[in-house]
Amino acid sequence: MAWLPLPFFPPPQSIIEVYTDDLPKLLDSIFASVKLQLGGYVIGATVGFLTGVSIGWSRSVGYWVHPVLRFIGPLPATAWLPIAFFTFPSSWSASTFLIALATGFPVTVLTWSGVASVSNAYYDVARTLGAKPSFLVLKVAIPAALPHVFVGLFMGLGSSFAVLVVAEMIGVKAGLGWYLQWAQGWAAYANMYAALIVMSLLCSGAITLLFRTRDRLLVWQKGVVKW
Amino acid sequence: MPAAEHDLHVAAGASLDVERVSHAFDIDGTVLPVLDDVSFSVKPGEFVALLGPSGCGKSTLLRLVAGLEPPRAGTLREDGDPITGPFPSRVVVFQDPTLFPWRNVWDNVALGLEAQGILKSQRQRVDAAIDLVGLSGFRKAYPHQLSGGMAQRVALARALVNDPRILILDEPLGKLDSLTRITMQAETRLALAAQGLHHAAGDA
Numbered sequence: 001m002a003w004l005p006l007p008f009f010p011p012p013q014s015i016i017e018v019y020t021d022d023l024p025k026l027l028d029s030i031f032a033s034v035k036l037q038l039g040g041y042v043i044g045a046t047v048g049f050l051t052g053v054s055i056g057w058s059r060s061v062g063y064w065v066h067p068v069l070r071f072i073g074p075l076p077a078t079a080w081l082p083i084a085f086f087t088f089p090s091s092w093s094a095s096t097f098l099i100a101l102a103t104g105f106p107v108t109v110l111t112w113s114g115v116a117s118v119s120n121a122y123y124d125v126a127r128t129l130g131a132k133p134s135f136l137v138l139k140v141a142i143p144a145a146l147p148h149v150f151v152g153l154f155m156g157l158g159s160s161f162a163v164l165v166v167a168e169m170i171g172v173k174a175g176l177g178w179y180l181q182w183a184q185g186w187a188a189y190a191n192m193y194a195a196l197i198v199m200s201l202l203c204s205g206a207i208t209l210l211f212r213t214r215d216r217l218l219v220w221q222k223g224v225v226k227w
Numbered sequence: 228m229p230a231a232e233h234d235l236h237v238a239a240g241a242s243l244d245v246e247r248v249s250h251a252f253d254i255d256g257t258v259l260p261v262l263d264d265v266s267f268s269v270k271p272g273e274f275v276a277l278l279g280p281s282g283c284g285k286s287t288l289l290r291l292v293a294g295l296e297p298p299r300a301g302t303l304r305e306d307g308d309p310i311t312g313p314f315p316s317r318v319v320v321f322q323d324p325t326l327f328p329w330r331n332v333w334d335n336v337a338l339g340l341e342a343q344g345i346l347k348s349q350r351q352r353v354d355a356a357i358d359l360v361g362l363s364g365f366r367k368a369y370p371h372q373l374s375g376g377m378a379q380r381v382a383l384a385r386a387l388v389n390d391p392r393i394l395i396l397d398e399p400l401g402k403l404d405s406l407t408r409i410t411m412q413a414e415t416r417l418a419l420a421a422q423g424l425h426h427a428a429g430d431a
Contacts, residue, residue, distance in 0.1 A: 121325045128293050129339035129389060130315035139341070143329045220329045220369045 010190040018194035025179070030198060032174035036092065037164050037206075040099025044160065045153055048104035052111025052152070056145070057137055062112075069108060077102035077163045085171045095167035102163040103156035107149070114148025115141045147221060150214040157210060161203050176202075240271035241306045241316065241392035243292065248301035250287055261287045262298070271392075286322075289397045293319045305393065315339055318391035320399040324382040326370040332357065332381050333366040339389040356388035357381075361414070376407040383415060 019026070055062040055069075077098045088094035118141050126140050168177025176199050183191035250262040261284040269275050277285045291298050294313040303310040305317065318339070326335045337353045340346040346353075357363060360380040370378055379399055386394060400408045400415075 119325075121321065121323065122327060124290075124293075124295055124319075125321070125325050125327075125385075126338065126342060127295065127313040128315070128317070128319045129342050129385070130313070131342035135342050140327070143327070146329070218329075220331075220371070 007187060008189055010193065014190040015193045015197075018191050022191060022194075026195065026198065029174060029176045029179040029195070030202070032172075032178075033164065033168065033176045033199075034202070036095055036168075036172065036175060037099060037160065040096040040164070041103050041157065041160050043096065044100030044103030044156060045107050047100065048107030048152065048156065049111050049149060051104070052108040052149070053115055053137065053142065053145075055108075056112040056115025057141060069105075073105040073109065077105075077159070078166050081167065081170060091167075091171040091173070095164070095172050098163050098167055099160045102159040103153075106155035106159065107152040110148045110152030110155070111145060114145030117148075118144040147218060150210070150218070153210060153214075154207070157206060165199075240273070242271050242304075243269040243393055244302075244304040244307070245288075245292070246302050246304070248288070248291060248298045248303060250284070250291060250296075250298045250300075262291075264301070266301075286397050289319065289395050292393070293317055293395055295319075315343060315389045316391055317393045317395060318386040318389050319395040319397060320379075320382050320386045322398045322401050324370075324375075324378040324399075326373075326378055326381055326385075328370050331367050331369050332362060332373070335370070335381055336384045336388055338385055343389075352388050356384040359387065360384040375403055376411055379403065379411065380414070 051065065055065045080098055080101065084094040084098055085091055088097060122140050122144060123136055126136055131140070164175070165177035165180075168175035169181045172178060176195050179195045180192055180199075183189070183195060245265055245267050248262055248265045249260070251258050251260045253259075265288065267275075277288065279285055287296075290296050291303055292310070294303075294310045294317065297311070305314075310317070327338070330338070333353060336356050337346055337350075340349050340352065354366075357366060360383055362377060362380055362384070365373065365377065370381070373381065382399065396415075400411050403411060
């Protein structure tokens with residue numbers, strides 16, 4: 001086993017031991033990460049969805065929001081880290097903001113493109129049947145754009161994981177990212193792998209949950225991507 | 228035809244007056260005239276077909292009748308009142324069925340009543356319209372599970388459920404194969420007769 005040098009590659013049983021020996025700290029970290037991620041993601045997804053629908057629907061809102069989106073959106077959310085930790089009252093609110101930002105951008109862009117690409121024929125049909133503008137937005141534009149929205153939610157989830165871990169490693173004194181950093185600092189490599197496994201399970205669980213939700217909401221779409 | 232036709236009230240037709248209507252489209256800055264000084268009138272209950280080569284402006288005129296676009300010049304009147312916008316008394320069946328893919332057959336047919344906010348008290352009208360076009364067994368089916376002819380029948384039910392006074396048929400059978408079209412023509416005629424409705428334009 002010379003190509004797996006010992007301190008960096010602990011034996012499997014010592015990784016399993018971490019789950020019994022260091023359980024309270026690990027659970028605390030999981031709880032902190034899930035809380036932070038969930039808060040930021042829900043805020044980002046909600047704001048992104050509403051922004052996307054408004055700029056997709058209203059030309060004048062699009063006129064003002066588009067340049068901001070164009071300028072700030074492509075910037076990786078982690079680039080805001082130094083400013084965010086300085087300007088926000090707590091590292092928790094700063095990280096929530098960054099996670100929301102990382103989620104919000106893809107959700108906004110894809111919701112917007114989804115709403116903008118709805119065929120005029122659908123609006124014509126609804127209008128001849130007596131639909132008011134609110135009906136056109138809520139019952140035509142949004143359901144038609146929903147497949148795009150889910151692509152945005154999926155992309156936002158991926159980039160928000162990255163921000164979460166970086167934020168926890170740099171500023172927040174809790175969470176799995178912090179646990180990873182801490183374990184590495186003590187050369188406790190078994191703990192590091194244990195945390196990595198948990199992290200991977202949580203991320204893949206979150207994505208599975210998102211796909212399940214989509215499959216339920218978009219049953220009308222046949223042959224959608226399987227996960 | 229199923230007995231359910233009694234559940235659908237018979238709406239009296241309306242008269243339609245097209246007075247000196249002209250319309251044009253802007254295509255890349257150049258104005259393309261489509262309709263030039265068109266006038267005709269249709270009496271309540273009359274069945275009128277517009278014939279002409281492809282691209283002569285039949286669909287455009289029907290869009291104006293539906294109120295989806297205002298004409299560049301002239302007026303259109305329904306029972307003497309100028310047409311200023313779409314209204315469910317004038318319903319269009321388009322060349323493509325354009326069913327909403329995220330709604331099943333029942334919800335697609337219910338669209339008009341839902342948009343007008345009267346679905347809750349009028350649910351039986353949706354069932355009656357679906358029975359009328361002979362799709363009772365497909366209430367829960369999604370559009371992608373229907374054949375072209377079935378989809379077009381759903382589109383017809385979606386129009387008829389609103390008790391339109393003017394039914395605008397914009398070649399609704401144009402994209403079907405000839406055998407299906409012949410069957411559908413007969414069925415459409417029966418469905419319209421059951422509705423007491425003969426007021427249409429197009430190639431049904």
